[in-house]
Amino acid sequence: MSETWKVSIPCTRAEARALAADNLFISSSDSTPTIVASETDVSRPDEWMIDVYCQAEPDTALIENLLQLSPSAKAGKFQPLVELLADEDWVTLSQQGLEPLRAGRFHVHTSSDQPSDNPKLTNICINAGQAFGTGHHETTMGCLQSLDRLKKTGHRFRNIADVGTGTGLLAFAAHHLWKDAKIIASDIDPVAVTVTHENSALNAIPLGNRRSQIRLVQSNGLDHPALKQRAPFDLIIANILAGPLVALAPQIAAASGAGTVLLLAGLLSRQKAEVVRAYVREGFRLKHTQLANEWPSLTLVKSKKYGWVRKPHRKKSPLASDYFGEC
Missing domain, CATH: 3.40.50.150 (Vaccinia Virus protein VP39)
Structure with a gap:
């Protein structure tokens, strides 16, 4: 498996969601990063984390663009953490533990969860992955x-x-x-x-x-x-x-x-x-x-x-x- 780098940026809930939806910052990277936004502490709903997974070491331009897209980080309140990860599928691991969800008539779950037995719901199994x-x-x-x-x-x-x-x-x-x-x-x-x-x-x-x-x-x-x-x-x-x-x-x-x-x-x-x-x-x-x-x-x-x-x-x-x- 190729090496994987992770850039972690603590930020607010609104910033995490906006950053995860914006693709402007990936243009400086040789490979397309995978972005995972997550809540760090349920008791503190405004504290979120953006984890950006890259197949190459993040360059200065990528880090700078990340900072520009996160006002809190740009203001100096938060600093990004860059680390080389062990040889594991960190994208999949980061998405494990997802709870089943209901959207309209659909019940979406992973293979580790039981499908719904409600006859009015349609089960779809989607495992975490790349x-x-x-x-x-x-x-x-x-x-x-x-x-x-x-x-x-x-x-x-x-x-x-x-x-x-x-x-x-x-x-x-x-x-x-x-x-x-x-x-x-x-x-x-x-x-x-x-x-x-x-x-x-x-x-x-x-x-x-x-x-x-x-x-x-x-x-x-x-x-x-x-x-x-x-x-x-x-x-x-x-x-x-x-x-x-x-x-x-x-x-x-x-x-x-x-x-x-x-x-x-x-x-x-x-x-x-x-x-x-x-x-x-x-x-x-x-x-x-x-x-x-x-x-x-x-x-x-x-x-x-x-x-x-x-x-x-x-x-x-x-x-x-x-x-x-x-x-």
């Missing part, structure tokens, strides 16, 4: 709740894409909700594709290119030929980060048709306006926001016509809701 998406972050929980809401409101989907699948959790949830759908799950990280493959076996999820199956591909955005061939999708899920979401707007729009439902997550509330604007420019309208703390999950719909069109008889200035829909 890919994001165990379900315990607000973004993933918000997506599970949003998918459950779409099902309850009568939506039916037959062609689904999960972009940035991580552990495969959201693709699995979509499979349970729309059994006859063709689903394709992609991730830029080959480790995530491998983890999703393993988790599919753990959950008896059939893999393949037919209906009621999930196809796995490694892809940078929607560049993979299989994604282009299957488009347009009637449901696209993208739980990644605000920056990539904005950058992917043209690709996602090109893979969408009139009425395509789009579920976006991985952004903070302060990033919502920028993300929504990027998709409104591509012809989407915001229909619903599922908010978990400061992490919104956005449900948008592709308009039948590109963007907003003024009706001929309307003379007053358009309202914000004409562009953004109902939140």
